[in-house]
Structures are given as structure tokens and as C-alpha cells.
Amino acid sequence: MDKKEERLNQILSTTIEVLIKEGAENLSMRKIAKNANLSLSNLQYYYKDKDLLLIATVDFYFESCKKELTQAIKLLAADSTPDKKVFLEKVLSMLLIDGRSSHQTLMFQEIWTLASRNKELQNAVETYYKTYCLWMIDLVSAFCSKPEEIVSFLIPFVEGYTIVNNVIPLTKEKVIEMMVKLITILEK
Amino acid sequence: MDKKEERLNQILSTTIEVLIKEGAENLSMRKIAKNANLSLSNLQYYYKDKDLLLIATVDFYFESCKKELTQAIKLLAADSTPDKKVFLEKVLSMLLIDGRSSHQTLMFQEIWTLASRNKELQNAVETYYKTYCLWMIDLVSAFCSKPEEIVSFLIPFVEGYTIVNNVIPLTKEKVIEMMVKLITILEK
DNA sequence: ACCTGAACACCGTTCAAGT
């Protein structure tokens, strides 16, 4: 890794840190510069304005998410018993996260909101989710028929669950039970 | 409506307008004051700081959402044919909104993000969604058994769909068809 | 190519003062 690459890495990591800790609202070029040990003008040499810095940060973040996802999928695939029910339960309990306690969900929420005002970020988000969809289809198809239907139903549900899990009447365990039942039935 | 109430109404409506048009990121006390024809200091007389203004705005917005929801539910209930399938299709096509083209989803996204950094907003969001849940349970129970399960599965799905509808493989029509099938089966 | 520092218009908040 050469010097420039290292600098960029340092800037983007710092931006993610500040973004998670303080939110997009309280993110400032000066704060990032300070935390990354750069002068404001020097930071602006690497990223001309705040928008470009945010786009680069989101791309950088999605790359790390993809790596994590690949890892998780590998674990799931390796450890797979032939039992479909057990497999589905594992996938679901991994995906159904309480959004308020997860760094990842916090970061995604910032990204969604930023993206709603920025075309380039919207594309980055769309591209990421499409990749995510394809991987899920691939993963699910090892155990289930009609993977496209299952994924079309699983992904929105999981995304929504991170937001509203604290208000729905059923517990997480009951939700997993229900989802396994539904997926099993969906294939018939 | 007395003068004070009118002033507050004018301030909160202006805040919502600016929030939807420009996002929380670009919302400023000065901008709101200007658009609502007040001096900055006068706005601060009514809302001491930005946080208090945002909390009041979110409460105000949720109130209008509740009114809209009551209206929509009334329409659904009045026009109800005895056919469960038709009823479910109507509910679903009303709820499954493309998030990118809807003012409401834009506003909710801003609120979610703001809430992730503010305890009071979190409570406001939670209270709103709990009311929403109870109304949905009430609505659904007219036609279906196991309304708690159906709502626990419907609400997260609908929330998630607004975010990821553009990346999942199935079309909206196919999604509705699938959901009706699943709900029907869930009751058995 | 990489980095600096001053200047500008804008921001939220505070405060002392008016009616």
C-alpha cells in the first residue's frame, strides 16, 4: 500500500467512525480533518467537497460489508446440515437484527437518508442491494426451490424488521418460527 | 384558533416543507424563520433550540398521519365486500409504496435518522408505530384470524419494501399475489 | 503532487434590550 492509498484509507475510516458516532448531521470536514491529522485544506485536496467524500466513504463501507457477507455465507454453507429447517432458522436469526443496537443498521440508516438527496449515492445503494439479492438467491437456492420468491419476501421483511422489531406483537423467536413456516409453504 | 396556535402551526408546517424539500441536513433555524416570516430570535422564542423544534415538528407530523390513516381505514371498511382476497389486495396495494417517489417515505426516513440520535424522537416514533400496529390489528381482524401474526409479518415487510422495492426480483403485482397467498395460508 | 492559511457567507446559540 503506497502513501496515497494509506492516506485515503485513513480519511475514509475516520469518516465512518465519526458518521457512526455522531451522525451525518454532525459530520464536518473540519472534524474529519482533525481526527485524521490533516489540515482542512489538505483533506480538501483529496476530496474536493463533502459530497465527494461521502460518496467515497459509502463505496468504501459497502466494500467492507461485502467482505463480511461473503464470510458469513461461507460459514453458513460450510456448516450446512442437510436439514432445511435448521438452515432457515440460522439464516433468519443472523439477519433479524435489532436496529437500535447495531452499528451496521445505524450506518445504513445514515446512508439511506443521505442517498434520498443524492443521485450518485442512490446508485451506490442500489448496486449494493442488487449484489446482496443475487447472493441471497444463490444461498437460498441450495436449499429451496423458488428462490426468487423467497428472497423477494425475505429481504424487505428483514430490512423492515430492523426498524420496527420493537413494536410488533410477536417475539423474535415466534417471528422466526412463522417465517420458516411461510417459506416452507411458499414453495408448494 | 388563537394567535399563538396559528403561529405554531405556521412554524411547524414550514419546517415540514423545508424538511421534505431539502432534508434535515440542510434545515436551518434561519431558513425556517425566513420562510415563516419571523426573525430568528422570534422563532427561538417559540422553540428554544433546533432539537425542540424538530420534536414538535415530528409530533405534529404524526398527528396528521394518524388522521390520514383513520380516513384510509374508514374507506377500506366502508367499501368492504365480503371477499377476503379483494380486501387483502386493496390493503396491500395501498401500503406497498415506492419509497423514492413518496413524500411520506422521505419524511419518515428523515425522522428515523433523526430519531437514531435522539431519545425523545425515538419515543415519539415508537408510540406512533404502536398505534399504527393496533389499528392494523383491528382492521385485519375483521377479515382474518390470527391478526397478531399477520400484522407482525405485514408491517416489517411493508416498511422494508419501501426501501428495497427497486432491487427485488418480483414485480409489485407478483409481490401482492404472493403476500395474499401467504396470509391466507398463515391462518391455517 | 501535496500542503498551507486567510477570507467569505452561512450556521446554532446566547444574551441584553425593547414593547
Place this chain on the structure above:
DNA sequence: ACCTGAACACCGTTCAAGT
């Protein structure tokens, strides 16, 4: 009770200048 205006520290961006 309602409203004003000045002051403060902070913000993003621009720009002319250094190595």
C-alpha cells in the same frame, strides 16, 4: 408575553500561495 439585533464559535467552500 412577544420580539429585536449584536456577538460568538462553528461550518463548507474558494483561492492565492508555498514546497
